[in-house]
Amino acid sequence: MIRTAKMVQLSAVVLEKYFDRVTRELLSLGQMDFISVKEVSPSLARSLRDVREAVSSAEIKDLRKKVESIMAAGRIEYPSLKHVDIKPLTEDDFRRMSDEAAALETEMTGLRRRQxxxxTDVLHLEEIQKQVSAALRHKSPGHDNPYAAFLVARYGTFDGNAEELLQGLRGFSCALMPVSETTLNEYVLIHLKRDSLKIETVLSQTVWKGGEPIVGEAAVTPELKDRLEKQIEKTRARQNELKYDLESTVGKEKQRVKDLWVALRVGETYCAIQQRFNKTEKTFVFSGWIAEKMKKKVSDAIYKSCDGDCYIEIATAGEAVEEEGLVPPVLLETPRFLKPFETIITNFSVPAYGTINPSYIVALTFMLMFGLMFGDVGHGAVVFLAGLIGTIVARKKRKADYIYNLMCYCGMSAIFFGVMFGSYFGYSWLPAVWFNYHGAVEGHNATGMVQSLMQILALSTWLGVAIISMGILFFFYNCICCRKWFDLITDKSGLAGAVFYWTGVACAYFFMTEGSFARIPSWILLLGFGLPVTAFFVRLVVHSIHENGGFKITALPMLIMELLIEVLEVFSGFLSNTLSFLRVAGLGIAHVSLMQAFFMLADMVGTETVAAAVGSWALVIFGNVLVIALEGLSAFIQTIRLHYYEFFNKFLMGGGIAFRPISLVDKGTD
Amino acid sequence: MGRVSEYSFISANLRAKISRILDAEFLLKCAEAKDLETLLMTFKDTDFAFLQEVYHKTADIKTCEKEVLDNEIAYNSYLFKHTKGAVRRFCESLALRYEADILKDVLRLWFDRAVRRRNIDGYTPYLHREPIVHTLPIDPVLNADSPEAVAELLSSTPYGKVVAPVLREAADTETLYGVETAVDAYVFRQMKESAEKLPPPDRRIAKEYTGLLIDIENLNRIVRLKHYFQFDSASIRAQLLPGGRRLPIRADFLADGFEEDVGGLVKRVFPDADGGSVGETTAPHFDRLLFVETVASGLKEKQAQKALGGNPFTVGTVIAFFILKRVEIRRIITLMNAKYYRLEKERIKELL
Structure with missing residues (x-):
């Protein structure tokens, strides 16, 4: 668990008749990250053929996406893929599914056309409404109203089917409305003057009987505008009904659509596995990575599905690397509840195979740093609740929720440190368990082991030393795991760097506490700095020999120059990395100071009158909101920054390839 | 500190927005979608996720398109709000391109109605009517009866003087090309003038950008006039805009009877244009204007990347945002229409 999971390479040869059974087993297990056998063994490539599927995975994928768009239209949630029946898609199945999807699509197309x-009706009505509103807005007695001049109103009777008349008028921006609620066949038609001729033609082909058209301001009345608004509302409501009709039409077929999607998803993944197989005359060959702890389960399953009639070969990662030059994929076995912290690491880089999985430590250090910067029970509770709500909403919408999970963790940490510091929305309602942060910043009422700003700064510096030292120790561990002995000794994060750093820390400590290094024996200083510098030099020389194919004495001055730069870089790097942790104190102090500033402002407003009291509370609430939003974000960003630049840089050997087994829950086949 | 304070907020903000702009690679992947509804699903985690809902409600591609454009135009007012002085005026001049597009659409619709006697009601609801820089009298123009009336209505805007001399001729000859080029020329002039008023570091970047736009516009005109309208060299020269950085191009190309493929021309004018696409112009049925458009997009994107790579406290970020957002929106609209009209995937990829 502390390292990336051990992987093994499983290769198998199965008889043709077991092809489907083995595929089914591998898919239901979902544990294998396949490797191309042709690439692994180029010598075999000539005798291997690709597998031809009945239906190509690209076709299945296209149809699945089509079904997904139908699901989206019907607001149908994705079904679970647990305990589904795993079987391949035959050509007939696929044709039937395509027909089913096409039938649904046809049903939808009809509704879409009506939508x-x-x-179009809504837009035309809105167009007329815009003109009517503009005409009324520009109405001014005795003056020409240019906007009203665009409009024409026609009053008339129509004994036919109004829908038919509307159909004829559909291409024009116009509104056909009954003159009143009570009269059934009397209508007012309002349209744009520019369409007069064409509309007259349409009307003349119907049983419309009307008087002279009214043009200009006389055509526009506020009542007409109100009626128009109602008409638009009605049309919009019908439009919404159509949307719900579409949803319910597809919704009625919910189970059918879900079954269709499951079958396609299974078929697609099934195909994806079979594509990774290669064929010989009578057998199928495949190879892939699995976690070592799964090797028995996977090989047993393969044996069982072939009735023991198969050949399986399992090679350790080391053997696969050595013999076939493969790079094992990286599986971080982080428990589910710590996955958000794993995401922080993989966003930086996937750790190299066989190195440390820092998820557990990062969970601790992340919460520790955030809590120290943002320790307050009230503020933490708000962050926690926001994270919790975000998680619930994200899960409902099937979106990534790790950022909200992180917020929950950060909130919990802030609550914990709030109790430690005795801070509750900036107030000290309960005594501090560890030390009173507010007291230490203010310089009075300080209790506990830290009572001044300097001590807060010292605390965060020691935190930096601890984190950097931990990073160095992890680097040792990684070097040992990867057998990088040279790096272990000479790297700036290796033994040489560690001795250099810890000697520097000791010097700084004595200098700060006693004003000189006098108590450190000079031989310690000499060894503490001299040995690492020698190691750095050896490293440079070895690199130079590697690059130039041998040592040249002429390269010596350049190497000395490089050494000087290297030493300076290591020194300034460690110094800045350590001092960088002062931001933990800085953010913590800013958090407290901001709250104090708002409390002072609230005090200045006072509580003598009701208005003053309300103002004062409003200020305190505003201050809290501001601090939660701004400081919360700053603390979060700074915590990530400290991990990425100060911590991970020390040990994380990135560049790993994430383990992507083909399974029904994985989106890898996308 | 002045420049830092002037640009720090807007630059950081725009860079954040730029990071969300969908690149060609993503959109090419989207082109694989089977149909429009599947395409809209691929936008679900992007700034265009709202399109799925719009389509779900209206089933109208043009409404989707309008929403995308409105969205894009809304960024202009955001930029105006966060810039001031010469920089704001330059931003306004950049936004004039949107305004000019709308004006050209309005004039085309007016032309269709008044000159060609067509029903335009199916198009007018999709026009963007909110003012961008100037308030355009859109409805009065659409309802105007004569070119003179249109010019009179537009006289309340700077476009009045621009279109008045050419509108009557356009109506008589039944082509709006002259009006459209006059509007474009006005916009480019404004851009150049406002670029000149910027402080030195901004001026250089802005002039480089406007120069590129003018070059592209001129190239477009040459291809259009020479290959489609068979204009003679003198007439083409008269139509070219001044202020380009690499044009006027070689005299022999403009010479009557001289035939050269567009790829060759582009390569000469823009040696840094994408070589791969230039080579494709030898295809006999290659759509030359589309090719110019594609090359222009590539060049503009290069210009944007260049602007982004430089000093963040200059107008470069604003220009980069304008370029990249415009290119993105054009691609999104192309994609939606291509899927709606069921174009072949390969053709869509060409269009992108």
């Missing part, structure tokens, strides 16, 4: 017509 589109309705949208």
């Amino acid at each position: 589109q017509d309705m949208q």
Whole structure:
């Protein structure tokens, strides 16, 4: 668990008749990250053929996406893929599914067309409404109203089917409305003057009987505007009904659509596995990575599905690397509840195979740093609640929730440190368990082991030393795991760097506490700095020999120059990395100071009158909100920054390839 | 400190927005979608996720398109709000391109109605009517009866003087090309003038950008006039905009009877244009204007990357944002329409 999971390479040869059974087993286990056998063994490549599927995975994928768009239209949630029936898609199955999807699509197309017509109606009505509103807005007695001049109103009777008349008028921006609620066949038609001729033609082909058209201001009345608004509202409501119709039409077929999607998803993944197989005359060959702890389960499953009639070969990662030059994928076995911290690491880089999995430590250090910067029970509770709500909403919407999970962890940490510091929305309602942060910043009422600003700064510096030292120790561990002995000794994060750093820390400590290094024996100083510098030099020389194919004495001055730069870089790097942790104190102090500033402002407003008291509380609430939003974000960003630049840089050997087994829950086949 | 304080907020903000702009690679992947609804699903985690809901409600591609454009134009007012002085005026001049596009659309619709006697009601609801820099009298123009009336209505805007001399001729000859080029020329002039008023570091970047735009516009005109309208060299020269950085191009190309493929021309004018696409112009049925458009997009994107790579406290970030956002929106609209009209994937990829 402390390291990336051990992987093994499983290769198998199975008889043709077991092809489907083995595929089914591998898919239900979902544990294998396949490797191309042709690439692994180029010598075999000539005798291997690719597997031809009945239906290509690209076709299945296209159809699945189509079904997904139908699901989206019907607001159908994705079904679970646990305990599904795993079987391949035959050509007949696929054709039937395509027909089913096409039938649903056809049903939808009809509704979509009606929606589109309705949208055209809404837009035309809105167009008229815009003109009517503009005409009324520019109405001024005795003056020409240019906007009203665009409009024409026609009053008339129509004994036919109003829907038919509307159909004829669909291409024009116009509104056909009954004159009143009570009269059934009397209508007012309002349209744009520019369309007069064409509309007259349409009307003349119907049983419309009307008087002279009214043009200009006389055509526009506030009542007309109100009626128009109602008409638009009605049309929009019908448009919404159509949307729900579409949803319910697809929704009625919910189970059918879900089954379709599951079958396609399974078929697609099934195909994806079979594509990784290669064929010989009578057998199928495949190879892939699995976690070592799964090797028995996977090989047993393969044996069982072949009735023991198969050949399986398992090679350790080391053997696969050595013999076939493969790079094992990286599986971080972080428990589910710590996955958000794993994401922080993989966002930086996937650790190299066989190195440390720092998820557990990062969980601790992340919460520790955030809590120290943002320790307050009230503020932490708000962050926690926001994270919790975010998690619930994200899960409902099937979106990534790790950032909200992190917020929950950060909130919990802030609550814990709030109790330690005795801080509750900036107030000290309960005594501090560890030390009173507010007291230490203010310089009075300080209790506990830290009572001044300097001590807070010292605390965060020691935190930096501890984190950097931990990073160095992890680097040792990684070097030992990867057998990088030379790096272990000479790297700036290796033994040489560690001795250099710890000697520097000791010197700084004595200098700060006693004003000189006098108590450190000079031989310690000499060894503490001299040995690492020698190691750095050896490293430079070895690199130079590697690069130039031998040592040249002429390269010596350049190497000495490089050494000087290297020493300076290591020194300044360690110094800045350590001092960087002062931001933990800085953010913590800023957190407290901001709250104090708001409390002072609230005090200045006072509580003598009701208005003053309300103002004062409003200020305190505003201050809290501001601190939670700004300081919360700053503390979060700084915590990530300290991990990425100060901690991970010391040990994390990145560049690993994430383990991507083909399974039904994995989106890898996308 | 002045420049830092002037640009720190807007630059950081725009860079954050730029990081969310969808690149060609992503959109090419989207082109694999089977149909429009599947395409809209691929936008679910992007700034265009709202399109799925719009389509779900209206089933109207044009409404989707309008929403995308409105969204894009809304960024202009955001930029105006956060810039001031000469920089704001330059931003306004950049936004004039949107305004000019709208004006050209309005004039085309007016032309269709008044000159060609067509029903335009199916198009007018999709026009963007909110003012961008100037308030355009959109409805009065659409309803105007004569070119003179249009010019009179536009006289309340700077476009009045621009279109008045050419509108009557356009109506008589039944082509709006002259009006459109006059509007474009006005916009480019404004851009150049406002670029000149910027402080030195901004001026250089802005002039480089406007120069590129003018070059592209001129190239477009040459291809259009020479290959489609068979204009003679003198007439083409008269149509070219001044202020380009690499044009006027070689006299022999403009010479009557001289035939050269567009790829060759582009390569000469823009040696840094994408070589791969230039080579494709030898295809006999290659759509030359589309090719110019594609090369222009590439060049503009290069210009944007260059602007982003430099000093963050200059107008470069603003320009980069304008370029990249415009290119993105064009691609999104192309994609939606291509899927709606069921174009072949390969053709869509060409269009992108």
